[in-house]
Amino acid sequence: MATPTPQISAPVISQKQRKAALRKERRKRKRQALAQARECGLKSGASGTPEEEEEINEDDDEDNDIVEAERQRLHKEWLEKERLAQEEFRLRCEREEAVRKRKEEDERMIKEEWEAQQKREQEEREKKQQEKRGRELENGGPWMNPEAPVTVSSENFGTERDVANCPFFLKTGACRFGDRCSRKHVYPTASPTLMIRGMFVTFGMEESRRDDYDIDAWLEHSEEELQESFLDFYHDVLPELKSVGKVLQFKVSCNYEPHLRGNVYVQFDTEEQCKEAFIKFNGRWYAGRQLHCELCPVTRWKNAICGLFDRQKCPKGKHCNFLHVFRNPGNEFWEADRDLHLSPDRTQKPAEIREIPQQTRERQAEEQEQKQE
Structure with missing residues (x-):
């Protein structure tokens, strides 16, 4: 059965449009009639x-x-x-x-x-704080800053738990993050220790500085050559430093890390001598480089020097963030390495220190024999 075709409705037009269409149709018919008449007139010889x-x-x-x-x-x-x-x-x-x-x-x-x-x-707030200060001063008590920095007497000062101060800066005087560190770097106003950044530089250290990840940078520069360069540097610089005052410690860092590489640490007997050395050496030129001196917070070298460095068991090698230092000739300043100069009870000579364990063993053996009798 065929489907019925849908009926398409005619568009709705107005009366005026309808009249115009009719007139147009009449004109069309008249023109057609006139054209036919002309055609017939041309054939018969007459025109419209x-x-x-x-x-x-x-x-x-x-x-x-x-x-x-x-x-x-x-x-x-x-x-x-x-x-x-x-x-x-x-x-x-x-x-x-x-x-x-x-x-x-x-x-x-x-x-x-x-x-x-x-x-x-x-x-x-400022008014209340001023009133509080006035009341404390009137009562005779000293006014304390409520936001005082962490002091040395604090429990966690200089440790990893100290969230305010950088422990590496307090122990070594340098931090690998520098000014970008999230903890405070408290630069001392007075200290017996002077640090000269990057003073000891050799050709091999310059080669390694250009590419810290190039393991072949030191192949042509042996440790013996580096030690010889350090000895020349030691005998050249130390007398000049001793001319200022008594030197208790002299250490040169041999770390590969940029913030420790070539740093020279000098600990004087007094803070006044350190200040005099700072004035004398800061800004001077040595080996084509201008010296940059700083007052260093390091006074305990046992905390600054890596404990595994002497035993050659440090897992980080010379990339450690604690000090790896050159050995001074003649083992000079060995007392400062163990902070013996800070303790009056431990001022014995190296021979006496080596004899202490033997004396202890003998005394323990005598006590044990007396108990057995």
Whole structure:
């Protein structure tokens, strides 16, 4: 069974359009008739009457006037719609601008109120703090800063649990993070120890500095050559330092890390001697380099020097963040390595120190024999 075809409804047209279509159809018929008459007249020798042609031209002029009037009307309607749209757009822009200005004004007022409130609170806090200081001074008690830094007497000072101060800076006077470290680097105003950054530099150390990951950088520069360079440096620099005052410790770092490489540590007997050495050597030139001196917080060398370095068991090698130092000729300043100069009870000579374990064993053996008897 065939499906019925859907009926397409004719477009709905107005009365004016229908009349115009009818007039157009009549003109079409008249032109066709006039063309047939001309064709027949040419065959018979006659032509169409001028009245018919004039009538057709008048109908055409009338239709053109109607079309032009319709076009003018549509153009006026479009102009009116355009004017209304422009007016509506202008009003909408004005409303949006007014809303924006009102919002900016509200934000400005809120910000001013918040700043005024913060200023009042700050003034109140300062006033209360001043009153508290005045009461403490009136009562005779010393006023203490509530945000005082961690002191040496603190329980965790200089340890990993000390969240305020950098333990590596306190122990070695240098930190691999430098100014980017998350903990404080407290530079002492007075110290008996002077540190000269990067003073001892050799060709092999320069080669390794260019590429820290090149394991072949030191193949042509043996440890013996490096030790000979250190001995020349030792005998050249130490007398000049001793001319300032008594030197208790002299150490040169042989670490590969950039913040420790070639650092020279000199501990004097007094802080005044260290200050004098700082004034004398800071900014001077040595081996084509300008010296940069700092007052170092290191006074305990047992904490600064890597404990596994002497036994050659440090797992990090010369990339350790604790000091790996050159051995001084003649084992000079050995007392400072163990901080013996800080303890009056441990001032024995090396021979006496070696005899202590033997004496202890003999005394223990005598006590054990007496118990057995």
